[in-house]
Amino acid sequence: MSTGTSGTHRPPEGQQERRVIEQRGLYFDELEEGVLYAHRPGRTVTEADNVLFTTLTMNTQALHLDAAWSAGQPFGQRLVNSMFTLATVVGQSVTQLTQGTIVAQLGLTDVSFPHPLYHGDTLYTETVITGKRLSGSRPGQGIATMAHTGRNQDGTVVALATRSCLMWTREAHAGQQGNAREATTAAGGQGTIPV
Template sequence: MSDNSDADDAPTDHTATDGETNVVAGWHGRYFEDFEVGDVYKHPFGRTVTETDNVWMTNVTMNLNPMHFNEAYAAQTEFGERLVDGTFVIALAVGMSVIDVSVNATANLGYDRIRHHAPVFHGDTIFAESEVIAKRESDSRDHVGIVTTELRAFNQEGTKVLSMERTPMVLKRSHAEPSAEQPPGWPEGVGTQGGE
């Protein structure tokens, strides 16, 4: 597996001179050129699922299955307690993957082969990783490429709870022109600028 660090693109001189501010590039996310089939990105930070997460997601999406909001009902099932809404687990895992996979995406083309492998309960901590399984140039847009990853989520015991394929269109570095002063999502001129 390749090392896709942006070390060559980051400034190496961290010393500001003559009272000037030195703005140093942070993580700008991966661009199409950075993805290699077979690479696995273990996304930073686990996230503990709370009862509030489950209740809000269930209410907001009008999921009327009592398994998610009726403790008396759920206690009589094979699980013995409420299950976390599966669409919350999907949204959480996708969100966790954005930092490594789609900070620079222009669109998500699909979520495929979604599988729930094990239930998620209140108090479980979810971890996620993505493996690059395919990449190709876009047939219709020169400024992006198409990347497919397998996204996998695990609980704190290492049990796989979710897997899915995710396919975003990702900007090419040459079209993004990232800089320390204007990272992804920042309007030009906002915040500290170099030399201030």
């Protein structure tokens, strides 16, 4: 895991000033094509997770909510909502890859769920950067293509997705953060991290 912006934190009166290192993902220029990024820890999915996500998103599919009905279906039990699985796969990659370094998520393609995820399964995610290029229209930013794979505790693939993200380069983001700190200071703030 990388550390992000470093700066100085202005402490309360009488305390020593210290350098601050903010946790972050990787900048566009730090992403390596072909490397497998293993995101840990895994996430054990509970019945409560599945029911809450399913009802929050107004998905009334009985395969997610009705245990008795699902018992008579081909899988013999309720399935974890595939959108929960997808959201968790992407979410597990954030800390290591895009935390504070992404400008925008551009899209998801090639999404598939080759095997169900069940209550009690633990989801692990890995990502391979399959392509990257500097943006032609947004200086200081680049587009990275990420192939995400979600596996259960047995190593069975439960989700696949390709994601395109607009990412900051290190130099451009440092300049953008410096401008934000200056604006905070000018507005009467202390310009402390995080801005």
